Amino acid sequence: MSGSEEKLAQSLAAIAGEANTSGDPSATGEYAIHGVTPKAMVRPANAEEIAEILRMCAAEKLGVVARGAGTKIGMGGAAARYDVALVTTRLEKVHGYDPGDLTLSVEAGARMADVGKLLGEHRQFLPLSVPYQKRATIGGTVASGVDSPLRQGYGSARDFLLGAEFVTGDGTRAKSGGRVVKNVAGYDLHKLFIGSLGTLGILTRLNFKTFPVAEASGGFLALFREESGAIDFVRRIAQSPVAPATLEILSPAMAGVLGGQARLDGTELAPVESWLPRSGWAAMAGFGGSEKVLRRFEAELGRMANESGAAGTIALDEGQRAQAEERLREAIPLLLEASPAATIVRASVLPSRIGEIFAAGRRSGEKHGIPAAILARGVGVVYVAFLPGTSDGTIFEGLAAAASEVVQAAEAAQGFGWIPWCPDGLKNLATIWGSGRPDAALMRRVKQAFDSGGILSPGRFFGGI
Amino acid sequence: MIAGLERIVGREQVLTKEEELRLYEYDGSVETGRPDCVVFPGNKSEVVEIARWSNRNGVPMVGRGAGTGLSGGALAREGGVQVVFSRMNRILAVDYENQRAVVEPGVVNLELSRAVARAGLQYAPDPSSQKSCTIGGNVSENAGGPHTLRYGVTTNHILGLEVVMPDGEMYRIGGAAVDAPGYDLVGLFVGSEGTLGLVVEITAKLTRLPESVKTLLAVFETTDDATETVVALTARGITPAACEMMDGWTIRVVESWIRAGLPTDAGALLLIEVDGPREAAEEQAAAVVETCRAHKAREVRTAKDEREREALWKARKNAFGAVGRVAPDCYVQDGVIPRTRLPETLRRIGEIGKRHGFEVGNIFHAGDGNLHPMLCFDRREPGTFERAMAAASEIIALCVELGGSITGEHGVGMEKDRLMPLLFSETDLELMKRVRSAFNPSGLLNPGKLFPVSKSCGEIRAPAMGRGPSEPIEGARNERVGSDAETRGGTQR
Numbered sequence: 001m002s003g004s005e006e007k008l009a010q011s012l013a014a015i016a017g018e019a020n021t022s023g024d025p026s027a028t029g030e031y032a033i034h035g036v037t038p039k040a041m042v043r044p045a046n047a048e049e050i051a052e053i054l055r056m057c058a059a060e061k062l063g064v065v066a067r068g069a070g071t072k073i074g075m076g077g078a079a080a081r082y083d084v085a086l087v088t089t090r091l092e093k094v095h096g097y098d099p100g101d102l103t104l105s106v107e108a109g110a111r112m113a114d115v116g117k118l119l120g121e122h123r124q125f126l127p128l129s130v131p132y133q134k135r136a137t138i139g140g141t142v143a144s145g146v147d148s149p150l151r152q153g154y155g156s157a158r159d160f161l162l163g164a165e166f167v168t169g170d171g172t173r174a175k176s177g178g179r180v181v182k183n184v185a186g187y188d189l190h191k192l193f194i195g196s197l198g199t200l201g202i203l204t205r206l207n208f209k210t211f212p213v214a215e216a217s218g219g220f221l222a223l224f225r226e227e228s229g230a231i232d233f234v235r236r237i238a239q240s241p242v243a244p245a246t247l248e249i250l251s252p253a254m255a256g257v258l259g260g261q262a263r264l265d266g267t268e269l270a271p272v273e274s275w276l277p278r279s280g281w282a283a284m285a286g287f288g289g290s291e292k293v294l295r296r297f298e299a300e301l302g303r304m305a306n307e308s309g310a311a312g313t314i315a316l317d318e319g320q321r322a323q324a325e326e327r328l329r330e331a332i333p334l335l336l337e338a339s340p341a342a343t344i345v346r347a348s349v350l351p352s353r354i355g356e357i358f359a360a361g362r363r364s365g366e367k368h369g370i371p372a373a374i375l376a377r378g379v380g381v382v383y384v385a386f387l388p389g390t391s392d393g394t395i396f397e398g399l400a401a402a403a404s405e406v407v408q409a410a411e412a413a414q415g416f417g418w419i420p421w422c423p424d425g426l427k428n429l430a431t432i433w434g435s436g437r438p439d440a441a442l443m444r445r446v447k448q449a450f451d452s453g454g455i456l457s458p459g460r461f462f463g464g465i
Numbered sequence: 466m467i468a469g470l471e472r473i474v475g476r477e478q479v480l481t482k483e484e485e486l487r488l489y490e491y492d493g494s495v496e497t498g499r500p501d502c503v504v505f506p507g508n509k510s511e512v513v514e515i516a517r518w519s520n521r522n523g524v525p526m527v528g529r530g531a532g533t534g535l536s537g538g539a540l541a542r543e544g545g546v547q548v549v550f551s552r553m554n555r556i557l558a559v560d561y562e563n564q565r566a567v568v569e570p571g572v573v574n575l576e577l578s579r580a581v582a583r584a585g586l587q588y589a590p591d592p593s594s595q596k597s598c599t600i601g602g603n604v605s606e607n608a609g610g611p612h613t614l615r616y617g618v619t620t621n622h623i624l625g626l627e628v629v630m631p632d633g634e635m636y637r638i639g640g641a642a643v644d645a646p647g648y649d650l651v652g653l654f655v656g657s658e659g660t661l662g663l664v665v666e667i668t669a670k671l672t673r674l675p676e677s678v679k680t681l682l683a684v685f686e687t688t689d690d691a692t693e694t695v696v697a698l699t700a701r702g703i704t705p706a707a708c709e710m711m712d713g714w715t716i717r718v719v720e721s722w723i724r725a726g727l728p729t730d731a732g733a734l735l736l737i738e739v740d741g742p743r744e745a746a747e748e749q750a751a752a753v754v755e756t757c758r759a760h761k762a763r764e765v766r767t768a769k770d771e772r773e774r775e776a777l778w779k780a781r782k783n784a785f786g787a788v789g790r791v792a793p794d795c796y797v798q799d800g801v802i803p804r805t806r807l808p809e810t811l812r813r814i815g816e817i818g819k820r821h822g823f824e825v826g827n828i829f830h831a832g833d834g835n836l837h838p839m840l841c842f843d844r845r846e847p848g849t850f851e852r853a854m855a856a857a858s859e860i861i862a863l864c865v866e867l868g869g870s871i872t873g874e875h876g877v878g879m880e881k882d883r884l885m886p887l888l889f890s891e892t893d894l895e896l897m898k899r900v901r902s903a904f905n906p907s908g909l910l911n912p913g914k915l916f917p918v919s920k921s922c923g924e925i926r927a928p929a930m931g932r933g934p935s936e937p938i939e940g941a942r943n944e945r946v947g948s949d950a951e952t953r954g955g956t957q958r
């Protein structure tokens with residue numbers, strides 16, 4: 001430990017205690033991001049300590065990267081300055097859960113799994129079915145902006161995050177929104193935090209609307225020889241009274257990756273080999289309701305699958321639907337494990353244009369000789385994963401080109417594209433944020449308002465913010 | 466200076482005469498604020514030019530849709546130019562397959578739903594004022610409505626905006642696809658009450674009309690029974706499309722004018738709508754009926770047909786107007802509480818009213834705990850106005866005490882700026898001001914709104930003079946709205 005690191009660790013320890021601080025490279029190494037190890041790690045106990053830490057860091061112009069369990073810390077660019085890893089996992093209290101009002105207020109470091117368990121006791125849930133469910137924190141989930149298969153039926157975090165408390169870059173504690181389901185007092189600053197990758201402030205507490213678990217649930221899978229059939233099926237669903245909670249299309253390669261034997265965080269995922277086909281394009285819907293509603297949906301979906309020329313269909317029972325949802329939820333980690341240099345593009349386009357992204361993904365994969373797997377959500381979000389068999393540096397150029405081409409295809413289709421996950425070596429090669437946006441200047445002004453000293457995850461966000 | 470504006474929009478699109486301006490010093494609230502002039506831009510570039518003009522000359526500027534706002538948001542609190550969007554009322558494009566619409570800000574809320582109904586679609590947020598309010602105004606206030614219980618409020622339906630900043634720069638934020646990368650600026654702009662930029666184009670989601678709709682009217686002897694029913698519905702996880710409540714006093718007032726067949730001897734009623742696929746709507750309706758009965762509903766009626774359904778909704782959506790006929794002045798409040806506290810809150814509101822010498826009427830979005838207590842009074846009686854304001858302040862303080870909010874949909878505007886400290890600390894407000902300044906550095910856009918102007922807190926601002934119930938001023942509202950019907954029809958794809 002050099003002198004400056006020791007001094008920093010001491011200052012942090014004065015705030016959060018020795019036991020929750022380290023400047024020792026053997027301990028800080030695990031907090032490295034894109035090969036950069038921070039000078040110190042600190043695990044504050046509460047918002048007040050976070051504020052104190054940030055005030056100190058602001059005064060000394062130290063770069064701070066917040067993290068929960070670190071499951072999605074690889075998203076985004078490399079930090080221009082990374083001195084302190086601020087870990088939120090000790091902020092894990094539930095401050096208020098009012099099942100009768102369907103609202104929840106919870107600290108940012110609470111684990112998704114624990115929150116899920118708590119809500120489950122009251123047959124409620126939060127529609128954030130996000131990767132690394134076992135370890136992921138709720139703050140990291142919101143700040144990383146990962147999406148969830150359940151957005152088809154329930155929307156994304158911006159639709160049910162009611163308010164938040166946070167600490168801004170100068171160490172000021174502030175909040176916005178509230179805890180009731182309807183509220184228009186003040187600016188919705190909390191919405192800015194969704195997907196902000198820790199660049200505006202450190203979330204300390206989040207308030208959500210919760211949802212009742214449906215009486216029963218089921219699913220439906222239709223298999224198509226061509227992607228066009230799957231796309232047509234999804235289009236028909238959008239024009240029908242069927243209201244699925246989840247709706248995705250899997251390319252054959254994607255079904256291969258998601259459908260195999262899989263272990264995650266030490267747990268075996270429930271096997272799906274017996275029913276998840278791995279040839280052809282699969283379109284899968286999950287839905288809830290009474291038995292009567294489920295039967296109606298199955299019948300309608302069967303009819304529409306037929307009209308779209310499905311090669312086969314399967315009605316999924318409650319257990320199978322849960323298994324399917326687990327696989328869809330954990331798609332990102334499963335893809336990252338499937339290749340030593342997995343590179344995942346997230347494109348969003350109008351639903352009628354997802355075919356263009358499919359084509360671009362396939363074309364670029366073939367052109368650069370890299371296997372591509374595709375997962376599309378009904379709302380128009382398409383994940384294209386390039387999965388090379390090696391992480392040899394020679395493939396990086398092709399990999400970067402392939403990913404960038406898909407991003408461009410999304411933009412050409414009047415949508416958006418960026419590259420949330422790729423090997424460190426690719427962060428500079430590929431345009432991970434796409435070709436820029438006309439409103440980037442406004443975003444810089446927002447950043448300035450929250451973190452004028454530029455100490456929070458500098459350079460990690462959109463357009464180098 | 467006015468000549469500069471006239472050069473931008475044409476002489477006939479600028480109002481400066483005293484008697485004309487008077488129409489624009491009101492909105493739906495009890496506030497006033499007279500502009501020095503009113504302009505009616507016809508397109509985006511004119512808005513850009515107006516903003517540049519305002520910036521160059523240091524003249525305050527405020528946007529206005531239909532002027533139905535209930536918190537004085539559109540009023541020129543510090544004078545200056547009021548930019549009225551009633552001429553920018555075209556539906557620019559409808560993408561039926563992807564369920565999107567691109568509209569100008571002056572499009573009237575209901576007009577959009579009407580225009581897409583043929584294709585089985587609707588624009589879901591439906592404020593009770595939807596026949597007159599504009600989508601630009603809805604975006605600025607993050608408007609709600611009866612059906613937002615199930616479908617979500619305005620912000621849940623807006624994907625992209627084009628905004629003109631106070632310095633005249635124009636930006637496109639968000640887009641037609643979901644998840645624009647970067648900060649969610651659309652989420653920030655929606656509900657910013659016209660203090661960050663002028664909205665000149667809106668990309669909205671459209672929603673499929675439900676296959677089946679059932680409208681139920683549950684009649685109760687007491688308000689307690691009705692509110693207990695709402696608590697039970699929520700706790701049972703039944704989310705109707707809408708769940709509106711009307712107390713006995715309001716029922717009698719409304720029925721005397723609208724004649725929708727409401728039971729005038731009832732203590733309260735719930736207007737509940739369930740929708741969705743046929744089977745789901747039927748089951749939900751049955752569950753609602755059962756819950757109402759279990760909570761002593763005297764009667765639960767189901768609307769037999771579209772005509773009955775419309776009559777019930779007409780009674781609901783015109784209630785404020787009805788109240789306006791029985792009292793010279795009426796102050797509609799807007800507060801939110803956790804839904805579990807509904808019964809106790811209504812009782813306490815009644816007590817607060819009594820203590821100040823008022824009977825409080827209640828007609829509100831019960832399903833999401835969004836209260837609209839109405840205080841009726843006659844300001845010619847000395848002291849009543851002050852008492853009404855004091856009672857309203859107490860009611861809002863009660864909402865906050867119970868963990869709720871000072872406004873669920875009407876906004877802060879210039880009505881509740883002083884109440885903001887009940888919810889937000891000085892540092893919270895400082896940060897919000899910094900965000901405002903990031904977009905509106907000169908503060909020339911909609912000055913004097915949202916943030917407390919003085920430090921005194923906890924009191925609703927007593928307006929200089931007020932007007933009756935929350936109906937927009939006829940002349941001002943209708944003067945330019947709806948003159949463009951052919952263009953509107955013709956531009957749809």
Ligand SMILES: Cc1cc2nc3c(=O)[nH]c(=O)nc-3n(C[C@H](O)[C@H](O)[C@H](O)COP(=O)(O)OP(=O)(O)OC[C@H]3O[C@@H](n4cnc5c(N)ncnc54)[C@H](O)[C@@H]3O)c2cc1C
Binds near residue numbers: 531533
């Ligand atoms: C009888 C009645 C019933 C109502 N019921 C409801 C209800 O159920 N739910 C609800 O939420 N509200 C309700 N309201 C309140 C009101 O109708 C809404 O707030 C509505 O959204 C205002 O729209 P408007 O076009 O009248 O806007 P205005 O009142 O003209 O303006 C409102 C705000 O928007 C700003 N603004 C307007 N256009 C633009 C623009 N293009 N760019 C930037 N800023 C702009 C103004 O500056 C102002 O701050 C009701 C009002 C009345 C009178």
